[in-house]
Amino acid sequence: MKDLKPIIKSLIREKTGPLLLLLQIAVTYTVLVNAVFMLLQKHEEIHVSSGLAESELFWFQMSLHGEPEEMKASLFRDLEAIKSLDTVKNAVTLNSIPFSEWGVGHEIRLDRNAEGFITKAAFYTGSHDAAETLGLKLIAGQGFELSDERRLFDFGLDTPSGIVISKALAEQLYPLDWQQVLGKTVYLNEDAQVVKGVVEHLIGPWSYWENSNYNVLFSTATVSSEVFLMIRIQGESAKQSMQDVMRIVMQEPNRTVDHLEMLTESRASAYRSQVAAYSTLKAVVIGLALITMLGVFGQARFAILKRRKQIGTRRALGASRIAIVRYYLLENAVINLIGIALGMVLAIVANNLLISHFNLLPVPSIYLFYGSVIIFGAGTLAVVQPAIRAASISPSEATRSV
Amino acid sequence: MLRYYFKLAFISLKKTPLLSFLMIATIAIGIAATMVTYTVHYMMTQDPVPGKSDRLFTVHLSSWDPNVSYKLKDGKEDIPIFMTYQDATNLYADKKADKQTIISFHKTMMRAAEQPSGMATMTYLRPTTHEFFSMLDVPFLFGSPWSASDDSQGNPVVVLSKKKNQQLFRGENSLGKEVLIGGVLYRVVGVLDEWTPLPRFYTTRSEAFREPRGVFIPFQSSIQNNWSLSTDGSVYCWGEVDFVDLESVKASECVWLFYWVELSSAEQREDYLAYINRYAQEQRAMGRFQREQMNRILNVAEYIEYNEVVRKDGRIAIWLSAAFLIACLLNCMSLMMTKFHGKGAEVGLRRAIGASKVNIAWQFSCETVIVGVCGGVIGLLLAQLGLQITAQVYSHLHTELMEMNLELVIMTLVLSVFSSSLFGLYPIYRACQIQPSSHLKSL
């Protein structure tokens, strides 16, 4: 630490060189902190829990033909046949599919006559055992029984048969104690339904929707010319299961099938732009760390070249190699720390600009710490080689005049 | 003289290869990062219909539920970007603009009539009217748009994109051939040439940068086929409606159609809006349009802006990479300081034998310019690489977004030379200030 004073003195004397490095570190720090924060936010967004057994589920859309009753008969005939397959654990029909970007939403109210609505929520309706098949976890109340299932050509919301909602929606409706929602009447647009159960997680059809965690489950299997089927596989081979299901489905003449994909694929395509942004941010963070290292490395290396004679003199006067390395590491640490301190101020300013221009969330202060660690680590790593080089300068440099 | 300076600059750069490499590399990386993000943004914000974009307008009506607002945007009430069937057909029948078109969506199975039935694929259709093609300057390879009477009679005629024609008819002139769309025979009347307006402004945000729909049919034909609403577009409803029944949807307050008009000049905008408002008042008198009237027409640029077609992610990325470039330039600047500092003795000598400050400034400027040019060229190459990687990462977006045009290539080089020169000014200034007498004792 006795080196600290001469280091600070020489930094003040040198001014521009260290100042530039310091500025560079500050700017890098600013970008880094904001980028790392956005990176982790994206990470959270992409890896949000869906509540579904994604890797065991696939779905497709198929056409139904003929008169309404024929359509209905054909749908349930096929469903029964699919359920009896060895490679299928269960099969249900649903009006819309998570991540598929197609679905139905309702305005949610607790008071029918309220002017505004509390929130909007996506609406899933289908076979009575849809929740179990999807892998949803019931955490309060009860789910649907076979006796709840109705098979209609519309949603049948005018018949009160109860709904199951996601916990996120329950918390939105009753912020103080979400369990209160059980047994309460909720209005979906105009239609009154009683909440009979709550599931832990359920993701909506639109990944980008702000309300994607607010979802309602209902037990009307709706029949129309195009229906969605969701299959939970039995055993290891999803491919085998898909083949078996398609064999049954395609026995019907005129039948057309669309999509046919694993829910994991649907998730990947729903989030691909976020994933892409995530990769870009990752590249930015890595690039920044590299540039900082390059800057510190270049700066230190040439500072040492410039000071060969001075270092030689120190060595001649009895400084050990360790002392020389220590001197440069310390000098670098001082610049880094001042740079980071300045960077913190800039980062907060930049973050405020981002918040006001792009409606981003404020960076939690822990990220300032993460950024400091990355920059300080990269900077220190980069100065090691030049410092060791400096230490190997021979004391005889001191006496060499030209 | 300039040649002499460049010669000196080359010699000087060669003398310290590592330093020169670091300077050029940092600039190149900074430039590449900036240009990759800027290219994507630039291509996203291009004018999709040059020369016309201030005369094309989309019409938004306040037809929503009197009790509840359609939605809130930035805390304020907003109206639908779609139109009801009744309003779209009413306005279309009025023909008050130079040209007007209705844009809808549908998906169904489709194949060439000559193909076996197993070849049918699920296909996304674009039901619209014949004006669509001339309004958007769509180029035709074979044939032409269908006629106005095809529209009014809902005739089964179809226009295919170049790509779709390739799939169905191996790219041959397919005029007069037949295709089966959702079980109905359609006759090919036109094949488009390459047509990829970016952004695809006339529809929803999610389709803005994806492959365009390659099959166009008259809007009325999709209505006459009694195709109910498919699951590939958005429908927003209030009031009574039965989705499965197209007749019910047609009579409902459901909004699902885009409506665009072309005016003969941007100045006619006020007149047209006045007409729209008069229409709204008539409807109000008949009991519809009971909400506060916020009807509006937006031109292409306004609609793109409104629709947030260009994601804020992209703009943030530009700011991030610009800050990144500044970090790189600061780095390069400190390397230059070191470099020029090391040349103190040479500067002193040159000053002693009669070089003026201006001479010295020129010498180092040439060096800076070389660094800038090299950084620019390498940065350009890195940017191409970066864009290819970006194209893979953003595989769902159109690849044309990740291609530089000549303008951007020149911009890259200019940005590199300009920014490195700007950040070189101070090091050069410092070099010029070296006292001729101060370094002569040692070299």
Added chain:
Amino acid sequence: MLKMSNVAKIYVTDTVKTQALRSFDLEIEAGEFVSVVGPSGSGKTTFLNIAGLLEDYSEGNYYLNNQDVTKLTDTQKSRLRNEQIGFIFQSFNLIPELNLFDNVEMPLRYRSFSAKERQRRVIDALTKVGLANRKSHYPQQLSGGQQQRVAIARALAGSPSFLLADEPTGNLDSNMADGIMSLLKDINASGTCILMVTHDLEQAHLADRIIEIKDGVLTEGIPSQNVVA
């Protein structure tokens, strides 16, 4: 040729004021060969820098070729150095990454000579110092004496009327030093005025006259014969 009256130089740093030169009066005629002697730190180099327009002075007047130097701008001084003055340094100050030709050509580059004229002058100057055949060599391939010859050629290339030499033989062994001195004598014989700083009294005696600087004060006009080694 050169006339200084009352020239003084004061260095001011944060804490100390140093009087490097006081009240300097000196006149040198065209074609003269003058040696400057004195202990180290006495102000010899400061004097030479002022004479060569490399440094400003704090007081007094300095006329070079009857021109008042005080009033010149930096650029004008540069030009004057380039056209009228040649410099020879103790450590040669050749640029290692340039070959001999380019080194010698350097001062000519800051004048508007044609490429042909530059070529002629460089070859001329290199011939005078006997190194014309090595023009594409680099300085580090030469001995110290040869390097100093190149530096002299560089000083001569612009055909100055006035050569300033600061310990030109300081880094050389006596053999080489003798060669350099006789070269300087020859140059002086052809009419170029030389002002040489040295601490070697024997060399100093080769000049027409010797001036001595001690603690920034000039003892002028000691005839060379009177100085006893």
